Amino acid sequence: MQQCETPDQAAAYWRAHIANHPYFNPECECLVVFILNTRRRIKGHYLVSIGTMDTILCHPREVFRLAVMASAAAIIIAHNHPSGEATPSEADIKITRDLIRAGQLLKIEVLDHIILGHSTQTSLRTLGYFYS
Numbered sequence: 001m002q003q004c005e006t007p008d009q010a011a012a013y014w015r016a017h018i019a020n021h022p023y024f025n026p027e028c029e030c031l032v033v034f035i036l037n038t039r040r041r042i043k044g045h046y047l048v049s050i051g052t053m054d055t056i057l058c059h060p061r062e063v064f065r066l067a068v069m070a071s072a073a074a075i076i077i078a079h080n081h082p083s084g085e086a087t088p089s090e091a092d093i094k095i096t097r098d099l100i101r102a103g104q105l106l107k108i109e110v111l112d113h114i115i116l117g118h119s120t121q122t123s124l125r126t127l128g129y130f131y132s
Contacts, residue, residue: 002042003040007122011116014032018032029052032046033066035067036076044070049062068108076113078114080117086116110130112124
């Protein structure tokens with residue numbers, strides 16, 4: 001199982017396993033959840049939602065459903081921006097905060113939310129949007 005403790009490791013996992021998957025559509029925002037064990041190794045991933053070219057709908061229920069079933073210790077949320085720009089939108093920041101709170105209730109830690117552009121990525125944790 002691949003270690004995933006940094007935004008670069010999460011982005012590398014995305015590029016190796018998500019970007020080439022038949023269900024991935026680079027023209028639409030796609031939200032994926034990485035399921036991690038207690039040692040921060042990726043047990044698997046699942047596609048939560050495929051949106052439009054500039055928006056995606058997701059609900060904490062869908063984000064955490066398989067994480068609960070897989071007994072995840074933690075998750076990483078990742079999605080792409082088809083524009084190629086990895087800057088988070090206000091909606092990205094809001095849903096991240098909502099998911100952090102939901103994870104706290106479920107005792108499943110949200111480690112990061114990674115936004116992937118064409119050649120760059122942004123970590124919302126690194127930008128300071130996660131509470132300490």
